[in-house]
Amino acid sequence: MKRFTILLAVIALPLALLSQESKYEYTPKVKSRILIADLLGEINVKNNTGNAIVITSDIAFEKPERAEGLQLLGAMEDNTGLGLNVSEADGVVKIVGTTKKVKDYAYTISVPQGVKLSIDYNSPFARNNLKVDSYNGSLEIKTLSSNVTLSNCTGPLTVSSVSGSIEAEFNSLSQEQPTSLATVSGLVDITLPAATKADIQVSNITGDVYNNLDLVNTSDNEKDKRSEGLDEIKHRNNTEYTLNGGGQKLLLKSISGNIYLRKK
């Protein structure tokens, strides 16, 4: 029995260490903008009701033994204990990775409501995907090949990617400012509540568009007298629709991926 307990302890201890999360909190002096850059690990973004930015991570980064007494060259100081540098200047809080190894870890970043957030994930070395859950507020994301998944969001958002897919499930669509989702070869998949008011612009070249929303085509096809009674076949492939009488702009673009529009 004693042996078993020891065995259990030997197995459980590293497991406990592995799953240990480190936490860092920062309260911005000005609640305005947050910029996340050079943080190529998995990022999960949330809102919180407080005033502080709360970052948790499973990071277990240690300097190699060989680097004893040496500093990371050209890197900012890790002032969070999470491999990140957090600084604030001119109303912008910057969260920046201090070592290339941050890409091996997962970060959950919870930001106060109403703050504008930009995430620059536009690196060929970003292997992970971005997840945003229950985020109400202005959000800008740029990726190269990473997928972006947004759930329970409201926007306004701008997301652009080259080969990543963009999935967004809206609770409601912010009527404050437009939302724009664009990718080259990834898919765009959005889910909207049926009663959402929006002007939706769908733009694609070689992909298909699937939809079950009650869209009304409003592309201004000027008809001359001769074309009366005939349907237009060719029209610009920026097609504009209104949903429930129209509202804020929702711009969707994929060059070669499919676009999916769903009713929630």
Place this chain on the structure above:
Amino acid sequence: MKCEEVKINIPELIDGKLDAVTGAKMEQHIKGCASCREEYNDLSSFLKFTDSLPEIEPPSGMKEEFMMMLEEQTSSQNPRLIILPSWTKAAAVVVLALGTFAAGYFSGSGNGQNAQLTAEVQSLKQQVVLAGLKDYSGPQKIEAVYSAAEYSTQSADLVDALMYTLNSDKNINVRLAALNVLSGMVSDNQQVKSGLVQSLLVQDNPLVQISLIQVLTESGVNEAKDNIEFIKNQAGTDPNVKDFAQDMMKTII
């Protein structure tokens, strides 16, 4: 160092924003790589050109005034607000300055004219909210691009403004919005047409490149042929863009 990595960082290199080690590595690579060198030269001559444009500082107090205006606008029921991107700062200040100057100049001759000018200056002040004072998010800028297009007729200033946004905004979605608005003007505006053809040489994002090629080829702008060819043959161009350029070239006679 790989070409892609170098190309992504060329703007930073030109701006001197890179650390010494990376900068040196890049310079070394550019010396030895014809394609990167070409891109570097293109971009640096373009940036030199934009830098040579006169820069005008907004008068003191403008920021405060601007913030006040913004507050008024956003608190009203139906905000009618144009936030023009930062490049218009200079242009708008010039317009304001000219307006004020003219108002002073004409003040001796006939009150009617003076009043009219003052009114014009006023309405400009109300409509042109000068951005570039930071804190503008991508969605706000997209809103500004579309509302600017709704407001104004196709003035040269507006086209310049949109063109600048298309060529230099950091947010790709904002660039796409500017292109979208410009694409509606391409068929009957020579300035837009030549601006878009030139823009082909500046864009490095595949989304913008493809959208731009699409707009130009679908509008039958044959002058774009050489520049599309240029993008297609560039070593660093994304394969999606190359394929698309290849296909769309067929539509240009």
